Amino acid sequence: MTDHRAIVEAILAGKREQFRLLVEEFQRLVSHIVFRMIPESQDREDICQEVFVKVYQNLGSFRFGSKLSTWVAQIAYNTCLTALSRKQLIIDDGFADRVEDSRPEWSASEMWRPDYRHESDDTATIVRREIDQLPPIPGTILVLFHLENMSLQQIAQVFTMPEGTIKSHLFRARKMLKERLTAKYQWEEV
Amino acid sequence: MISEHLSEDLIQEFLDERAVLPADARAHLLECSECRETLGTYRELFASLDTVRFPELPANFTDRIMEQVETARPLSVRSQETVPQWLWIGATVVGAVAVSAVVMGPAALQNLLAQFTELWSSGVSSARTDISTYAADFNLKPMTAMLSAVTLGGIIIMDRLLVRVRRSRRFMSLMA
Numbered sequence: 001m002t003d004h005r006a007i008v009e010a011i012l013a014g015k016r017e018q019f020r021l022l023v024e025e026f027q028r029l030v031s032h033i034v035f036r037m038i039p040e041s042q043d044r045e046d047i048c049q050e051v052f053v054k055v056y057q058n059l060g061s062f063r064f065g066s067k068l069s070t071w072v073a074q075i076a077y078n079t080c081l082t083a084l085s086r087k088q089l090i091i092d093d094g095f096a097d098r099v100e101d102s103r104p105e106w107s108a109s110e111m112w113r114p115d116y117r118h119e120s121d122d123t124a125t126i127v128r129r130e131i132d133q134l135p136p137i138p139g140t141i142l143v144l145f146h147l148e149n150m151s152l153q154q155i156a157q158v159f160t161m162p163e164g165t166i167k168s169h170l171f172r173a174r175k176m177l178k179e180r181l182t183a184k185y186q187w188e189e190v
Numbered sequence: 191m192i193s194e195h196l197s198e199d200l201i202q203e204f205l206d207e208r209a210v211l212p213a214d215a216r217a218h219l220l221e222c223s224e225c226r227e228t229l230g231t232y233r234e235l236f237a238s239l240d241t242v243r244f245p246e247l248p249a250n251f252t253d254r255i256m257e258q259v260e261t262a263r264p265l266s267v268r269s270q271e272t273v274p275q276w277l278w279i280g281a282t283v284v285g286a287v288a289v290s291a292v293v294m295g296p297a298a299l300q301n302l303l304a305q306f307t308e309l310w311s312s313g314v315s316s317a318r319t320d321i322s323t324y325a326a327d328f329n330l331k332p333m334t335a336m337l338s339a340v341t342l343g344g345i346i347i348m349d350r351l352l353v354r355v356r357r358s359r360r361f362m363s364l365m366a
Contacts, residue, residue: 016256016259016260017256019255019256019259020252020256023251023252023255023256024252027246027247027251027252028246031244031246031247032244035244035245045247045248045251048247048251049251049254049255049258052255052258052259053255053258053259053262056259056262057262057263123238123241124238124241124242124243127235127238127239127241127242128242128243128244131242142239143244146236146239146240146242147239147242147244171198171199171202174202174232174235175198175202177235178231178232178235181235182231
């Protein structure tokens with residue numbers, strides 16, 4: 001198990017190269033958040049970089065009151081919110097009553113472009129494509145829970161939302177995913 | 191046995207292992223093919239979520255970050271490097287007492303301590319009237335105040351100097 005405290009202390013003592021370990025460990029987590037939250041694909045990598053520079057610059061303020069991964073995820077989420085507000089994009093939390101696929105603010109994104117199943121697509125690819133169609137916040141919560149194995153409590157810390165709200169988003173996301181998959185494909189085929 | 195279908199929230203809770211299906215819900219599942227199908231669909235969905243992999247960042251992503259942090263420094267290091275405030279206050283008190291002991295001699299300090307104890311026990315009101323007399327008798331008031339101020343000032347100046355030295359070292363290491 002990685003000794004995050006030792007790594008952080010080494011970085012703060014001037015061993016900058018140790019930061020490489022944190023980037024390698026958390027880049028998947030950061031990309032999971034940024035890629036769900038940011039609609040414009042050309043911006044995502046820059047935002048991931050911005051997140052890690054912020055992590056580096058603020059390492060001294062991290063007091064190990066939570067897991068380092070939770071803290072990094074918080075920075076990633078907040079950086080996304082800042083980036084979205086810069087572009088004046090509205091976040092669809094997935095709870096508003098709306099007609100299916102009517103997301104004007106996000107429609108320019110390739111992530112929302114309707115895709116169709118190719119013969120070669122396996123189950124994971126199909127499910128991944130449908131996760132990309134979910135609204136940003138429920139989609140991010142789903143990915144953090146299932147792919148990053150974060151607990152509801154940790155996710156609640158990242159989003160600064162009550163645990164019950166996170167649970168509602170998660171259940172709603174899975175229900176939407178199930179409905180989309182069963183509507184588009186015969187689940188048995190998938 | 192319950193006649194209503196199981197809620198999807200209950201099914202999800204069950205698959206998350208956060209809930210145990212009550213006996214009547216289990217009995218309903220045995221009889222209801224629709225609920226069994228919903229449970230089966232969610233089970234497949236949960237299993238497939240474990241296999242999903244999203245595209246990763248480019249292989250040179252870490253190198254690019256490391257290039258960027260070459261010119262950045264952890265901003266909040268200073269707050270970790272400086273000694274906590276309570277330690278400085280404690281050190282000031284100890285320092286003032288030590289310097290006073292050297293300058294005035296241990297006997298005078300012991301006398302002063304005894305008188306402060308007496309002042310404390312006799313109450314604040316009597317202290318107000320008596321403190322000037324005590325201070326005048328021993329001629330300690332200006333000396334103690336001066337020593338405390340000098341010690342405190344010295345510690346603050348040392349702290350600032352240390353911070354500046356650390357900053358300049360970091361700057362030099364960034365430039366090297």
